[in-house]
Amino acid sequence: MKLIIQVPCFNEADTLGIALTELPREVPGFDSVEWLIIDDGSADDTAAVARRHGADHVIRHQVNRGLAEAFMSGIDACLRLGADVIVNTDADNQYHAGDIPALIAPLLAGEAEIVIGARPIAETEHFSWLKKRLQHLGSWAVRMASQTQVADAPSGFRAMSREAAMRLHVFNGYTYTLETIIQAGQSNMRVISVPVRTNADLRPSRLVKSISSYVKRSLLTILRMFVVYRPLAFFAWLGGLFFAAGLVAGFRFLFFYMSGAGAGHVQSVIFSALCIIVGLMLTMIGLVGDLIATNRKLLERIDVRLQRIERERSPPDAPRGHPGASQRPRATFTP
Secondary structure, eight states: OEEEEEEEESSOTTTHHHHHHHSOSOOTTOSEEEEEEEEESOSSSHHHHHHHTTOSEEEEESSOOOHHHHHHHHHHHHHHTTOSEEEEOOTTOOBOGGGHHHHHHHHHTTSOSEEEEEOOGGGOTTSOHHHHHHHHHHHHHHHHHHTSOOSOTTOOOEEEEHHHHHHOOOOOSSOSHHHHHHHHHHTTOOEEEEEOOBOOOOSOOSSOSOHHHHHHHHHHHHHHHHHHHOHHHHHHHHHHHHHHHHHHHHHHHHHHHHTTOGGGGHHHHHHHHHHHHHHHHHHHHHHHHHHHHHHHHHHHHHHHHHHHHHHHHSOTTSOTTOTTOOOOOSEEEOO
């Protein structure tokens, strides 16, 4: 069993060494533990710091692609390197590395496919009152959209099995945290939370530049994922609202018409017809979206099967695409 701990980084030379010092080299249940660093176009010595502190693998993006792209580059590399379990953590040492065994335990017990570390939000001193409330509200919205019981949706401290990692696909370039939970829940993966500890704050968050921007982006992500994974329900409800408004306007005109005052309410007929047409069009869009979603699910299944075939054809420790490699020295990848 191989565990790979991946750490997405962007200009983290000041904090990465601290985070790597805390990472374990041995975890119960695993024969090997490796560290993989994703340098997302850093302008500082992030990659050099990673190598000096013993990182087994370093991925380097030539330009900054964003946290979501860095996360997925790491997942792809972990799968190529033969990881059975993948743990994702931050480079600013926010999460307590000593909780990695607790994070992985539900995977080893077969109780979950993805485990999210739930931070003690209420006790976190550097979180403002407003940020704490928004964190709870955002997690509630993600629970509703994903039909899971994740306590801390924005947490980046998470573990996943190889099978779960092969099924994840991130579409937005902002962050992976909310999207992967919604995707996993809608794909009927078993997602649970475990309480984890956090360390002292080393630097301000780079993802949350402002509360309003983060809320707007998070809401758009949730909405987009709901459209992608449940298009028929989304557009049917939206179309139903227009259809209902059209019926109300139509019955209003009939009421006045039967009362002998219909001549002054022709606008209601036009409004009614317009709303009914829009409602029907939205429902048709939902049907087309549902067909596309079905096709996407089939493509995801094909992708997972191809990855399984590639792994079966490669030696256990060889990365995908290099079937002749039998040993993995410290490696640098440049996607």
